Amino acid sequence: MAGVELQGLSKHYGDFQATEDVNLDIADGEFLVLLGPSGCGKTTTLRMIAGFIEPTKGTITVGGADVTRLPPWKRSTGLVFQNYALFPHLTVAQNVAFGLEMHKVPKAEIGGKVATALDLVQLGHLADRYPRQMSGGQQQRVALARALAFQPDVLLLDEPLSNLDAKLRHEVRHQIRNLQQRLGITTVMVTHDQEEALTMADRMVVMKDGRIQQLGTQRELYDDPASEFVASFVGRSSFIKGRFSGGRFVSHGGLAVETERRLAGEAVLALRPERIHLGADAADAASPDGSNTYRGKVASISYLGSSIDVEVKLNETDRVIAQVVNKGRESGASVGDEVSVTFPRDVPVFAASPA
Amino acid sequence: MFSNRRIGRWTLNALATLAFLFALLPLIFVTWLSFYEQEIPSFPPTGYSLHWYALAIANERFIDAFVISAQVGLVATAIGLIVAIPASIALTRYRFTGRGAINNLLLMPLVIPGIVLGFSLYIFQVETTIATELPIMGSFWGLVFGHVLLVIPWSVRLITASLVGFDRTLEEAAMNLGADPFTAFRRVTVPGILPGIVAGAMFGFVSSFGNLEVSLFLVAPGQTTLPIAILQYLEWKIDPTIAAISVLQILIIIAAMLITDRFVRISRVV
């Protein structure tokens, strides 16, 4: 077991920067999730750790040892491929044994270790099957057992759940997380599904265009996003664009908003839907704590089951989405209703990104 | 609509059957002829017998020729594979200057008329024999060399086809688990492209085993291959022995195909 450290890791293809100056210090036993939109360099980063892509610049350290120039087969990383990459001509047990054989584990011990690894993923009873005789979820678990069997220093997962259906994804998420905690193995997972990242990670990294946007715990990223991009990518936000003049934010639609954080010039507010309070009308819009309260008109309603999204039009340019708990019949505002909208002063504020 | 489609399918089936029969017709006649009782083929036959098969199997020239053909075919196939496997890997996995040219060169023997190929090899071997004073011309290895050229295009074609279809993340998975590139190739890639290798070997062998034109130029007296032995027999005699030995040759090739097909589905790789 060992921590992983990436320093100034960059990969350039000609002029194109697939990743640029990635710095990460992953603690021993930590579950780190790389999150970001398609093409932002997540897989590139993961494959550099595994040794399949040689970085243009920077170093990779595992357990204190520099592995930057080591070929993949001399590194101790267990990678679970997105398509699982199980060897079709080998049985499940032989697949799992492969890494042990390559690491010169004595023949007598291999059987026991294979059984242990398969038990970890509850597949002991299918050891003699071939990969094609197994479901997607089972193949995924074989891939996991294969990657773990030779006891690598680091476990790497590239979108391990993307080929599973929604229900199974929920289950496997917890299985992987539990297993990881039980083994205490340093793990880096790549995903573009923010819910996956939120539920599984110790810490997560948001990437964009090859660069790290923010690194932190779920709470840090959700409550205190560092940029408009992070606020839109982790969770949902309504954005209100405007500018600061004289220490006060005024939206382009004309709303004056009190904020704790003050900037200068063009800026953006990010409002989380569940932090927005809806009142029946402007009358009950008391704001003792000095929250911001405005009048608006319900523009649309989306029914999500346990909650309801209410889109409120505050003026011609400013719209926000509020999430209300679905409490049955009486909790329904209807389109066209006059409502009051209240949100706190500690909303995230960013300088407007250059258009 | 519906009936249109049915008529379409029916026409297609009928045409396919016709084409198939057309291709099989000579085969059917040769087989029929091999069972004739009389020596001079005429219609209708006076009766049927296995007499000609007995003669064919008892003919020592045919037996010797068969042994030579089999030896040349096997050795040429083995050498052809040793060349074709690395060549296929280079052609499918690396970009280098002259890649297209080499690809065409390796497939060339497939499109060059056999006579031209045989004649060129003949000139080449005569010249090198004179120049080096080594016993190349008319030797077993000279003949094998010519047949290697027949094997290579088939095996390169079939092996590259299966390499193109091979999922390279499997090799990466092997290396991730600690296998060096050579071990990954041996343990994961080779099993994956085995159908292509087997099919390539078989098609190579069959094209060597049935070859007449190239062999004609390269064999020495007393070292004839089976097709040449058949030709020589025909020069002084026409009787159903020829039909019988041809049928036997075809049976051997069909057996090779069936055995291979049990091992890999030929229809999937060709």
Ligand SMILES: Nc1ncnc2c1ncn2[C@@H]1O[C@H](COP(=O)(O)OP(=O)(O)OP(=O)(O)O)[C@@H](O)[C@H]1O
């Ligand atoms: N061999 C290459 N040559 C040129 N560009 C490449 C190469 N490999 C990757 N890229 C580019 O690098 C960028 C990052 O790729 P990467 O595979 O890391 O994205 P990703 O974050 O994993 O995206 P996804 O979520 O779609 O898998 C992409 O824009 C991709 O087009």
Ligand SMILES: [Mg+2]
């Ligand atoms: Mg990716």
